[in-house]
Amino acid sequence: MGTLLRLVAVVGLLSVSACVSIAGGPGGISPSQFEFVPVVSHDGEDSGGWKAARLIINLLRFPDEPDFVSCHLSVQVPEINRNGPVTDGFAQRMAAQAADAAAARVAGQGYLSAELCLRFKVEMLRELELLIPGSRIEQLLP
Numbered sequence: 001m002g003t004l005l006r007l008v009a010v011v012g013l014l015s016v017s018a019c020v021s022i023a024g025g026p027g028g029i030s031p032s033q034f035e036f037v038p039v040v041s042h043d044g045e046d047s048g049g050w051k052a053a054r055l056i057i058n059l060l061r062f063p064d065e066p067d068f069v070s071c072h073l074s075v076q077v078p079e080i081n082r083n084g085p086v087t088d089g090f091a092q093r094m095a096a097q098a099a100d101a102a103a104a105r106v107a108g109q110g111y112l113s114a115e116l117c118l119r120f121k122v123e124m125l126r127e128l129e130l131l132i133p134g135s136r137i138e139q140l141l142p
Contacts, residue, residue: 028100031092034075042079047134049079051088053095054140059103059116071117072140075124081134091132098127 034053042049057071077091102124111119121137128135 029096029103031089031096034092034095036077036088036091038079039076040079047078047081050076051079051086051091052076053092057099057103057117057120059106059120069113069116070142071120072142073121073124074138074140075128076136076138077128077132078134081132083133086132094131095128098124098131101127 033055036051036053038049039052040048040050053075055073055075057073059069059071075095077086077095079086102120105123106116106119109116109119117139121139125135125137128137
């Protein structure tokens with residue numbers, strides 16, 4: 001392992017759950033970790049409506065001693081965007097893919113806790129916006 005900083009993302013839902021996934025591990029973060037619930041219903045013909053999944057991304061760093069960094073996030077996607085309806089299943093798969101890509105990008109960068117969560121959020125949103133236009137990600141208070 002040497003001086004290389006390794007990073008593993010473990011996801012746990014804010015609600016009570018025994019589900020845990022490891023980014024970069026077998027299969028990466030499970031799409032089922034992103035339990036989207038309606039926030040604003042869609043009531044027209046144009047793009048609109050929102051659904052969100054609240055979760056904690058635990059980033060594990062261990063250059064010397066293991067150190068967990070918990071990032072509390074709300075991942076938000078439109079009910080309908082310019083490409084059409086965004087189903088829950090599609091949103092879950094794309095959010096998991098974006099989280100895995102973000103974890104891979106911030107791995108080994110040596111960020112401090114707050115900076116690590118911010119970089120993860122920025123990278124995940126960059127990826128998710130390409131997959132689901134109109135997406136948002138907010139950092140939540142623990």
